[in-house]
Amino acid sequence: MENSRNIKKRIRYKDNEEEPATRQPMVLSERHRRYIRYALRRANDAPDQMFRLGCVIVKHCAVISSGTNNMKKTHPRAIGYDYPFLHAELDAMIGVDADILHGSTIYVARQRASSIGLAKPCSFCLAQMRKFGIKEVYYTTYGGGIEYMDLR
Numbered sequence: 001m002e003n004s005r006n007i008k009k010r011i012r013y014k015d016n017e018e019e020p021a022t023r024q025p026m027v028l029s030e031r032h033r034r035y036i037r038y039a040l041r042r043a044n045d046a047p048d049q050m051f052r053l054g055c056v057i058v059k060h061c062a063v064i065s066s067g068t069n070n071m072k073k074t075h076p077r078a079i080g081y082d083y084p085f086l087h088a089e090l091d092a093m094i095g096v097d098a099d100i101l102h103g104s105t106i107y108v109a110r111q112r113a114s115s116i117g118l119a120k121p122c123s124f125c126l127a128q129m130r131k132f133g134i135k136e137v138y139y140t141t142y143g144g145g146i147e148y149m150d151l152r
Contacts, residue, residue, distance in 0.1 A: 028146055031061070032107070032138055036146055039109035040116065042066050042088070052111040053119055055088035057096065057134075059104040067091025089125040093132065102133035109140045116144040126151070 035056050042054025046068035053069040070086040089108060093101060106129060110119035119139040121129065129137065130151050137149045 028138075028148075032146065035063075035105075035107040036109050036138060036140060038063065038066070039107045039119075040111055040140075042068055043109050043111040046070070046088075053088040054109050054111070055092040056107045057092050057101070057104050058107065059100065064100055064104065065092045065096045067094070087122065087125050089121055090128060093128060098132050104134050106134055106137045107139070108137065115142070116140050118142050120147070121149075 035058055039054040039056045042056065043052040044054070046052040046054065048069060048071040051069050051071065055067045056063055057065045067088045068091060069088045070091065089106060092106070106121075108119040108121060110117035118141050120141075121137060121139065126137075126149075135150070135152050137151060138146055139149075141147050
């Protein structure tokens with residue numbers, strides 16, 4: 001299993017630009033990598049060991065909630081969606097007041113059997129994040145990279 005401390009330092013680009021030539025590079029701080037490592041630790045706590053995803057919600061440099069994927073649970077918001085099991089992002093958002101979620105940042109990570117995997121939020125989770133005013137998302141990619149999406 002890849003050590004969560006070995007998350008690669010990569011320059012990624014904001015996801016809200018259409019043309020790659022106009023994209024601005026973003027350098028990740030140690031603080032962002034620390035929250036991703038925390039999300040990876042939560043992923044290892046996931047009840048379903050096949051899809052180990054963890055999520056951490058941060059506001060003003062404080063963790064306000066965390067969650068994991070759960071194939072055995074669902075939530076009324078997910079009814080009618082293609083994958084109605086409880087995603088880590090939704091698990092972390094449940095029970096947190098909307099005023100607290102507004103302006104926060106979400107970190108999502110996937111721990112595979114021998115490496116870090118892609119944890120890009122699905123369209124349903126992204127819609128829920130936008131609904132509650134979450135401003136940005138950082139997520140792991142294959143091989144331990146980290147990417148960013150601006151939801152504002």
